[in-house]
Amino acid sequence: MIYDPVKDEMFYAEKGQGAWMNESRMRVSGRHRMIESLFATGLPFAGRSDLPETLQDLARIMPTCAGVRRYGAAALDLAYVAAGRYEGFWERRLHAWDIAAGIIIVREAGGIIEPLDANGDIIQDGALICANSEVFAAFAKVIRNQ
Numbered sequence: 001m002i003y004d005p006v007k008d009e010m011f012y013a014e015k016g017q018g019a020w021m022n023e024s025r026m027r028v029s030g031r032h033r034m035i036e037s038l039f040a041t042g043l044p045f046a047g048r049s050d051l052p053e054t055l056q057d058l059a060r061i062m063p064t065c066a067g068v069r070r071y072g073a074a075a076l077d078l079a080y081v082a083a084g085r086y087e088g089f090w091e092r093r094l095h096a097w098d099i100a101a102g103i104i105i106v107r108e109a110g111g112i113i114e115p116l117d118a119n120g121d122i123i124q125d126g127a128l129i130c131a132n133s134e135v136f137a138a139f140a141k142v143i144r145n146q
Contacts, residue, residue, distance in 0.1 A: 002076065002078070002079045002101050004079070008022075009021055009022060011026070011082060011083070011101075012105065013101075013104045013108035013109070014104075014108070015104060015108070016108075017108070018108050018109075019082050019109035021082075026082050026083045026084070027109055027110050028081060028087075028106070028109050028110045028131075028132040029081075029084040029132045029134075030084075030132065030134065031087050031132065031134060031135065032135060033135075034064045034065050034135055034139065034142075035064065035065060036066055037087035037135050037139070038066050038067050038068070038069060038086050039065055039067075039068050039087060039090070039131075039139070040070065040071060040080065040086045040088075040089045041054065041058075041068060041089065041091050042074060042092075044093075050092045050093055056145075057143055060143070061139075061142050064142055073098075074089075074091055074094050074102070075098055075102050077089045077102075078101075078130065081111055081132075082105045082106045082109035083109070084109075084132075087132055087134075087135050087139070088129070088131030088132070088135060088139045089128075089130050089131075090116060090129040090130070090139075091116075091127070092116060092126065092127040093126050094126040094128070098126075099122065099126070099128060100123070103122065103128075111131065111132055111136075112131060112132075112133055112136040113129070114128065114130070114140070115129075116128055116129050116144070117144075118144070129143055
């Protein structure tokens, strides 16, 4: 469960039972073109060591999409992907409590979520990438710089 008290929105899911926002079923966006897609990420602060990587990510993704947003909470960014408000999200150096609920919610809403490093572990590394199935491959290619 992820709760946004400002909007009184509760995002929740149970494995095999779908994803919900309040009383409405959620599905990820159906957009299939990167240039029409919105993405979200966290911006490193206070001299965090991952700032250069994130700036490089932004330099690669910005020319290929409709925009990048920063809401302020990884949990809500994941919930917004599940709700179809963003097409995808990526971030590094997250804690399990930032992402555990969102992982299930995104998957139950039909999204793809993987470790940012294809050989990594989302919870252990705290780095992930997710999107709807239509743009995931192209989005991951840009962010992973492949």
